């Protein structure tokens with residue numbers, strides 16, 4: 138049968154069938170790594186258990202690199218990447234840039250959410266708006282939310298196909314999802330608790346169906362989301378604001394890293410692009 142992987146921990150996955158029934162599955166070695174959002178063919182072994190036999194082709198896969206440089210798939214078949222930040226833990230624009238670039242590279246639509254807005258007084262709100270203005274200017278949608286009161290949260294689910302919430306641990310990703318699933322148990326969470334997967338809730342990526350349609354994936358906090366081994370051409374293109382200037386450098390193979398006649402350096406000097414974003418690009422290039 139066909140199924141959708143709604144949670145995964147190591148070689149154990151929760152697979153949902155066409156009727157919404159969940160089974161705890163192991164996977165054959167031959168399937169390769171299975172992640173949340175994967176479409177699979179699987180066989181039931183009874184008792185809400187089964188075996189994944191094959192992973193179907195992925196439309197997209199969001200990868201991350203851990204501190205020793207190994208790449209790990211985080212989730213598959215994603216349309217939207219929602220980068221969640223908050224006043225606390227402190228906003229990290231370089232981290233935001235890496236998530237945005239990772240989303241652009243897989244052609245998913247990125248957007249930003251600033252959660253925990255209740256922590257800010259009017260002056261703090263104004264300062265926060267100043268700090269994220271650059272993203273609005275580039276054309277990214279920015280929403281402000283409070284997961285505790287639910288303020289601004291409902292808008293997040295609008296026009297969602299398959300989205301993933303990413304961002305530092307503690308910014309409120311899981312709280313936002315709980316808000317969007319108001320009157321029902323988080324069924325997957327409950328089942329993964331019963332099965333023992335729940336012991337790993339902080340390290341398990343989980344997909345939820347929203348009542349209004351669309352799916353949202355909760356991912357564990359990644360302290361340091363890295364991008365590695367990205368081709369410089371693809372990386373420059375992943376900085377959406379750079380695109381109008383690409384192809385205008387003196388050298389056709391310019392890496393936009395202090396080369397003379399670099400159109401991006403010139404654009405930054407003329408304030409046509411944000412020099413912080415160029416620095417962010419160069420940080421990734423050198424990592």
Ligand SMILES: Nc1nc2c(ncn2[C@@H]2O[C@H](COP(=O)(O)OP(=O)(O)O)[C@@H](O)[C@H]2O)c(=O)[nH]1
Pocket residue numbers: 252253254255256282283284285286305306307308309310311312313358
């Ligand atoms: N004040 C405030 N606290 C929040 C908000 N959203 C989440 N929190 C708190 O922040 C902490 C981390 O939330 P959690 O959803 O686990 O973050 P995650 O690690 O990103 O999933 C918890 O103690 C939440 O109660 C919010 O909008 N305002």
Ligand SMILES: [Mg+2]
Pocket residue numbers: 310311312355356357358
């Ligand atoms: Mg969480």
Ligand SMILES: [Zn+2]
Pocket residue numbers: 386391392393394396398399400401402
């Ligand atoms: Zn250049």
